[in-house]
Amino acid sequence: MSRKLTVQIALGLSVLAWLSLSVIDLSNQFSASNNLDSGFFGWLPNFLFLIYALSLFTFYKARVDIADRLNLIDLLWKIFVTGMLTTVVSLAIRSLDFVLGGTQLMKNVLVVDFLFLINLGLLAAFIIATLVVWKRLILYQKNKRLLLTWSIFEYVLFGSIFLDFIEIPFIEYFLMVIVALGLVVSVNMKWVAYLSFKQKWKSILLLLLILLYLVYFYINLSTYRELYPYLSLLTNSIFIRAAFIFTATYAIFSLLVILFNLPTTSAFEQKLNEVLNFQRLSQSIQTESSEDQIFDILLDSAVRTVEADAAWIELKGSDKHFLYEITYEDSRQVKATISETDLSLNYKSFEAGKKSSGVAGKLKGALYKSVAIFPIWVNELQEGSLYLLKEVRDGFTRELVEITGTFANQAGISIANFRMLSEAISTERYKEELKIAKQVQTKLLPLELDTNEDFDISTFTVAADEVGGDYYDSFKINNSQTALIIGDVSGKGTSAAFHMAQMKGVFLALAQMELSPSQFLERANLAISSGLDKTSFVTISYFVIDSKGKTVEFARAGHAPSLYFRKKENKAEYFKNKGLGLGIIRGDKYSNYIQQSTFKYEPGDILVLYTDGITEAKNKNNDEYGYERLLEMVEKNAELSPEKIKEKIIEDLYKFCNNNPLQDDYSLVVIKFK
Amino acid sequence: MVQINTKKDGNMVWVTIVGEIDASSSIQLDECLKEQLGQDKPAIAVDCTDLSYISSAGLGVFMSYIEDLKVNQQKMALFNLNEKVSNVFKMLGLDQLMNILSGKDATIKFLNEE
Numbered sequence: 001m002s003r004k005l006t007v008q009i010a011l012g013l014s015v016l017a018w019l020s021l022s023v024i025d026l027s028n029q030f031s032a033s034n035n036l037d038s039g040f041f042g043w044l045p046n047f048l049f050l051i052y053a054l055s056l057f058t059f060y061k062a063r064v065d066i067a068d069r070l071n072l073i074d075l076l077w078k079i080f081v082t083g084m085l086t087t088v089v090s091l092a093i094r095s096l097d098f099v100l101g102g103t104q105l106m107k108n109v110l111v112v113d114f115l116f117l118i119n120l121g122l123l124a125a126f127i128i129a130t131l132v133v134w135k136r137l138i139l140y141q142k143n144k145r146l147l148l149t150w151s152i153f154e155y156v157l158f159g160s161i162f163l164d165f166i167e168i169p170f171i172e173y174f175l176m177v178i179v180a181l182g183l184v185v186s187v188n189m190k191w192v193a194y195l196s197f198k199q200k201w202k203s204i205l206l207l208l209l210i211l212l213y214l215v216y217f218y219i220n221l222s223t224y225r226e227l228y229p230y231l232s233l234l235t236n237s238i239f240i241r242a243a244f245i246f247t248a249t250y251a252i253f254s255l256l257v258i259l260f261n262l263p264t265t266s267a268f269e270q271k272l273n274e275v276l277n278f279q280r281l282s283q284s285i286q287t288e289s290s291e292d293q294i295f296d297i298l299l300d301s302a303v304r305t306v307e308a309d310a311a312w313i314e315l316k317g318s319d320k321h322f323l324y325e326i327t328y329e330d331s332r333q334v335k336a337t338i339s340e341t342d343l344s345l346n347y348k349s350f351e352a353g354k355k356s357s358g359v360a361g362k363l364k365g366a367l368y369k370s371v372a373i374f375p376i377w378v379n380e381l382q383e384g385s386l387y388l389l390k391e392v393r394d395g396f397t398r399e400l401v402e403i404t405g406t407f408a409n410q411a412g413i414s415i416a417n418f419r420m421l422s423e424a425i426s427t428e429r430y431k432e433e434l435k436i437a438k439q440v441q442t443k444l445l446p447l448e449l450d451t452n453e454d455f456d457i458s459t460f461t462v463a464a465d466e467v468g469g470d471y472y473d474s475f476k477i478n479n480s481q482t483a484l485i486i487g488d489v490s491g492k493g494t495s496a497a498f499h500m501a502q503m504k505g506v507f508l509a510l511a512q513m514e515l516s517p518s519q520f521l522e523r524a525n526l527a528i529s530s531g532l533d534k535t536s537f538v539t540i541s542y543f544v545i546d547s548k549g550k551t552v553e554f555a556r557a558g559h560a561p562s563l564y565f566r567k568k569e570n571k572a573e574y575f576k577n578k579g580l581g582l583g584i585i586r587g588d589k590y591s592n593y594i595q596q597s598t599f600k601y602e603p604g605d606i607l608v609l610y611t612d613g614i615t616e617a618k619n620k621n622n623d624e625y626g627y628e629r630l631l632e633m634v635e636k637n638a639e640l641s642p643e644k645i646k647e648k649i650i651e652d653l654y655k656f657c658n659n660n661p662l663q664d665d666y667s668l669v670v671i672k673f674k
Numbered sequence: 675m676v677q678i679n680t681k682k683d684g685n686m687v688w689v690t691i692v693g694e695i696d697a698s699s700s701i702q703l704d705e706c707l708k709e710q711l712g713q714d715k716p717a718i719a720v721d722c723t724d725l726s727y728i729s730s731a732g733l734g735v736f737m738s739y740i741e742d743l744k745v746n747q748q749k750m751a752l753f754n755l756n757e758k759v760s761n762v763f764k765m766l767g768l769d770q771l772m773n774i775l776s777g778k779d780a781t782i783k784f785l786n787e788e
Contacts, residue, residue, distance in 0.1 A: 490730035535734030558766040580767030593770045
């Protein structure tokens with residue numbers, strides 16, 4: 001059932017109950033005054049009153065629940081308005097009574113009873129409205145036990161309406177029990193603590209008025225009963241009495257508690273403010289996008305906490321100033337006077353790097369009479385200072401200095417965290433970029449090199465860092481000629497990887513021009529030199545395998561000499577042709593330093609290309625793998641397929657290094673002719 | 675780790691390299707050589723007797739001054755390289771562009787030639 005519907009039904013029901021109650025009571029009065037038996041059961045009025053009370057309770061509860069976001073003052077305001085309405089109506093009736101007093105009309109039992117019933121209904125409505133709000137206030141900060149106590153109280157209170165049905169002895173004791181229960185729940189006044197100073201004054205006023213209404217109703221009903229003793233309905237109702245006493249008690253308690261709380265409210269509010277400011281500073285690391293914003297918050301929080309008249313933050317090694325109600329020039333002037341005062345000693349102590357949280361002192365200036373200075377420490381370094389100024393003497397108590405000191409510290413931590421976070425993010429980004437670079441580079445190295453019916457190739461490569469500077473590739477120049485390249489860029493890591501990518505571009509562009517190896521090197525030198533810095537170079541070896549003439553033409557540009565195994569001689573040896581790395585000299589004289597060679601190949605011959613990472617791989621004793629070991633491995637395994645030869649060499653290399661971390665990139669290309 | 679000492683002796687300066695030149699220590703070598711460079715500065719003799727290893731970064735340093743030396747008409751010679759180090763120079767082809775000699779006397783003689 002929706003709340004709005006509940007409100008309407010409850011309201012309707014309560015009106016209906018009250019009307020029925022009135023009719024029955026009036027007829028009862030009529031019967032009594034005419035000595036007739038009305039024939040209605042004696043308990044019916046009480047039952048109708050129970051329905052009236054319960055439906056009113058439901059009505060107010062639903063109303064308060066609908067306005068879920070009501071603050072405390074609004075709640076009090078609500079019952080104040082209800083009280084005012086009911087009182088005004090009641091007063092209107094009273095004035096009617098006054099005007100018509102003594103007339104024949106007022107002597108009519110039925111008229112008097114009707115007016116009394118209205119008054120009674122109004123009182124009940126007001127008390128029940130107050131009850132609902134009191135419940136809300138008492139359960140403002142609830143726990144299980146409090147909820148249970150309240151439920152017991154509520155059930156007993158409404159249950160007491162049944163007691164009016166029957167006449168039992170010692171009923172007054174029962175009233176005392178309910179009142180005692182009411183006292184127990186009445187001690188819950190936590191909501192008072194959450195009122196601000198202003199709200200407390202408002203509450204006091206509202207509570208006083210509510211009490212006034214209650215007193216009014218009490219007097220009003222009492223006089224009715226005195227004047228017209230025949231009005232017997234609910235005269236001794238435990239419910240009405242208990243509810244009345246409870247609402248009044250809680251109102252008085254609240255009033256007193258608020259009154260006693262008034263003097264400490266400002267201190268409490270300040271503490272709350274401090275906590276909130278502190279929280280703001282702590283949160284700023286997650287939400288603020290710059291260090292400036294953290295300084296802004298520090299300045300703002302500090303000024304608000306100590307109620308400073310002026311303030312500024314200055315940062316070491318920076319012209320940036322964060323100013324509050326002071327010009328830059330004035331701040332310099334104040335700073336100059338600071339060093340003249342007694343404060344200077346303490347002030348110097350944290351200027352010199354000793355960790356301290358803040359210092360306050362007198363100021364000889366014309367406008368500002370007291371000053372407090374706080375260092376802002378970021379990772380053990382003083383990055384700046386916070387200056388607070390007040391126009392009164394001794395404006396900074398020790399407590400204020402301590403609190404502001406913690407603010408400054410918190411700001412420092414926030415800044416340190418902020419930096420750490422930014423660093424972590426950028427490191428993460430670099431890692432991600434490197435991962436991408438690695439993926440890109442993996443694609444630059446071919447998975448398989450071109451082969452033809454004359455030879456098989458097997459390759460292996462590994463980089464010391466995410467990306468490397470080793471390069472090998474092949475290109476089918478025409479049906480019979482295949483170009484083959486192996487290269488190594490000086491240095492390692494990202495810069496090497498860039499040059500390696502450049503080298504691939506140069507290779508792909510030049511290889512299809514059917515150049516001789518020496519021409520290739522010359523042009524490659526020209527192309528690659530411009531992109532290299534003064535201390536970097538690229539070494540390559542370039543081969544053109546001609547399957548028609550069964551020859552290999554090659555030239556070496558400073559690259560580790562290739563190894564050639566001749567099956568006929570069952571011997572391997574390194575080529576000894578001279579060469580010069582690319583990027584070392586620029587210009588046309590380069591061709592003077594290289595030498596092109598040609599050899600004929602026969603089935604079973606093996607060409608081994610590698611980068612110096614292999615021959616220079618070191619074990620823990622700092623011994624290099626060396627040329628000799630490589631040569632022996634090739635001779636020993638010459639009968640195997642290129643794939644197997646490669647595996648044997650790598651296996652032997654790993655065994656030699658024995659888990660020593662890689663110092664360089666290394667690559668291996670094994671070509672076996674058939 | 676590397677230790678580089680320089681000593682001026684008459685019309686030439688002696689640069690003695692002791693240890694290994696890798697990527698990080700090559701900066702030291704670079705700073706040292708840069709100081710010795712200049713049009714009116716004496717010839718440079720680099721004693722490599724105790725140079726046990728040189729990486730490509732070290733080669734890069736020597737390589738980067740070839741052009742400057744030529745422009746300055748300043749002579750520089752490396753001498754007493756061990757086999758491994760000498761091979762590294764040769765492999766890259768720097769032996770064709772630089773003066774790599776054996777023996778102190780030969781170096782003095784070479785540097786004093788007009």
